[in-house]
Amino acid sequence: MAPSESPTETAPNLAFQPAQPQRWSLFHGFAQAVDSHPAHHELRAWGLLAVVSLGVAGLFALLLALSRVPGAGDIFPWPVQFFEKGLVIHVVLSFVVWFLSVLGALTTIVTYRLSDGWPKLRGLGPLALKGVFAATVLLFVPAWMDRGEASLNNYVPVIIDPIYYAGLVVLAASLALAVVRLLVNLIGRKGPLEPVTLSVIAAGLMYLLALACFALAWLDIAGDASISAMTPAVNEDLFWGGGHILQFVNVGLLLTAWYVLGGVSLGQPWVRPNLMNWAVLFLVLSSLAGPVLYVVHDAFSAAQITGFTHLQYMLAPPTVMIAGIGVVSMLKGRGEDSVPWGDPAIHCLLLSVLVFALGGALGFYVDGADTRTPAHYHGVIGGINLAFMGLFFGLILPLLERGLKKGKAAATSAWLYAWGQIFHSLGLFLAGGYGAPRKVADGTEGIEDMGATFGLYLMGAGAVIAVIGGVMFIVMVTRALLKKL
Numbered sequence: 001m002a003p004s005e006s007p008t009e010t011a012p013n014l015a016f017q018p019a020q021p022q023r024w025s026l027f028h029g030f031a032q033a034v035d036s037h038p039a040h041h042e043l044r045a046w047g048l049l050a051v052v053s054l055g056v057a058g059l060f061a062l063l064l065a066l067s068r069v070p071g072a073g074d075i076f077p078w079p080v081q082f083f084e085k086g087l088v089i090h091v092v093l094s095f096v097v098w099f100l101s102v103l104g105a106l107t108t109i110v111t112y113r114l115s116d117g118w119p120k121l122r123g124l125g126p127l128a129l130k131g132v133f134a135a136t137v138l139l140f141v142p143a144w145m146d147r148g149e150a151s152l153n154n155y156v157p158v159i160i161d162p163i164y165y166a167g168l169v170v171l172a173a174s175l176a177l178a179v180v181r182l183l184v185n186l187i188g189r190k191g192p193l194e195p196v197t198l199s200v201i202a203a204g205l206m207y208l209l210a211l212a213c214f215a216l217a218w219l220d221i222a223g224d225a226s227i228s229a230m231t232p233a234v235n236e237d238l239f240w241g242g243g244h245i246l247q248f249v250n251v252g253l254l255l256t257a258w259y260v261l262g263g264v265s266l267g268q269p270w271v272r273p274n275l276m277n278w279a280v281l282f283l284v285l286s287s288l289a290g291p292v293l294y295v296v297h298d299a300f301s302a303a304q305i306t307g308f309t310h311l312q313y314m315l316a317p318p319t320v321m322i323a324g325i326g327v328v329s330m331l332k333g334r335g336e337d338s339v340p341w342g343d344p345a346i347h348c349l350l351l352s353v354l355v356f357a358l359g360g361a362l363g364f365y366v367d368g369a370d371t372r373t374p375a376h377y378h379g380v381i382g383g384i385n386l387a388f389m390g391l392f393f394g395l396i397l398p399l400l401e402r403g404l405k406k407g408k409a410a411a412t413s414a415w416l417y418a419w420g421q422i423f424h425s426l427g428l429f430l431a432g433g434y435g436a437p438r439k440v441a442d443g444t445e446g447i448e449d450m451g452a453t454f455g456l457y458l459m460g461a462g463a464v465i466a467v468i469g470g471v472m473f474i475v476m477v478t479r480a481l482l483k484k485l
Helices: 028-031 037-068 080-116 124-144 160-184 195-223 232-266 271-285 290-298 301-333 343-367 372-399 411-435 449-480
Strands: 150-151 159-161
Touching: 028 232, 028 372, 037 080, 037 124, 037 372, 037 449, 080 150, 080 159, 080 195, 080 232, 080 372, 124 160, 124 271, 124 372, 150 232, 159 160, 159 232, 159 343, 160 195, 195 232, 195 271, 195 290, 232 271, 232 301, 232 343, 232 372, 271 290, 271 301, 290 301, 301 343, 301 411, 343 372, 343 411, 372 411, 372 449, 411 449
Parallel strands: none
Antiparallel strands: 150 159
16 A cells, blocks of 8 residues: 555554554555546546435435324325335335445445556446446336336335336446456456455455346246246345345445444554455355355245345354454544544444444344334444445545545534434334334334334434434535535
8 A cells, every 4th residue: 555654653553553663544545546537537426326326215214204103194195105116216225226336436446446547448437337327217217107016025125117127137237347347457456455455356246146146036037937927926036035145245345334434534454454354255255155045945945035044144243243343442542532533434433333233233133024124224224324424424535535624514414314223223123012014104003002103203203313414414425526626
């Protein structure tokens, strides 16, 4: 990496300390690699796509939460099937397009780093971007058309319409182009293979494994003569296996974000680089089981379904290890000036660990039928979102020379979003404990206990707070991305 200030000159030992004094900067090595108009153009476009998709998803999250508040149907004339189709839009934009746009942005950064600013197959980058933008439009349009049934299957919910499926295919293929370009530039590389680069490469490989699972599932469905149409049950089978592997991609991106945020905030690695490498290697090796489950088990059998369900437990060891060691290292180095609290990236890092841990803990109580399940994944997703917010504050905007001015607004947005997600998740969990069903508009129908009603009110209040924090983030980042330099 490019030289910078010595960590001993900028901050006391908060985490890993090299045996010999070294000059280390996570940020400046990437800044030199992307210091060109083509790189800035690609990275800026990925950033805009990410925040726009998150903004629309957040709007629908608020509307969905309000539609579940008792009595809301008497105040607002919700459109027919609004909850079902609105839920599809919210999930696919916030859980698919937003996450994969961050993967696209990191892939761009690492590709230029590996190629020392001159990537092979450079045209694949803009082509991938155009494809993802087109795919996002295709995914959004069917929700406003008087056709197509909403399929609220797990991981990648759909609107059963050819336009929507075309959007998913274009999205998958476009991101694959960005990953392929990254892997091509790995051959004969000019840049170093440090933890951030290796982590993004690992995420790209796991993404290709997820696509392989989707393809294998589709081949099984297409070969089944008894299936004549796409139904929610068929969609569940199609996206079950690949959806589980996408969770490995998301966790890989989360660990990458934690490592980046710790590095840019503290001026030294958040955890030992070798430890980070082992963590992402563990994820990749675990995700290899995905395609294997399609070979060793009958398609969509109970054994295959159970295999993918149990596979998700492999996400815990590397996540707990990186989060635990990183936080403990910071606590050991605490002092009056040991943590740069003026940097919003450090707030995003710590809040991300907190909210993700809450979501993980709630996962021990889910049964799939009530709102304890969305309580779990809203906490987990909220933790990942906070880490990605920090990536924009601490890496993406500064790389584009569009860093935010020093102030409390960025940190405030993270705190509002974090506490909103905490209340939202706890409200869903409380209501689910009293039997409030998931994936329905009125969560209190047939339930008279005040606990469920209070939980849903808490959920609604949390959604409003989270949306306020999210809107602050989106406005700040969008203004920074659109301003003229």
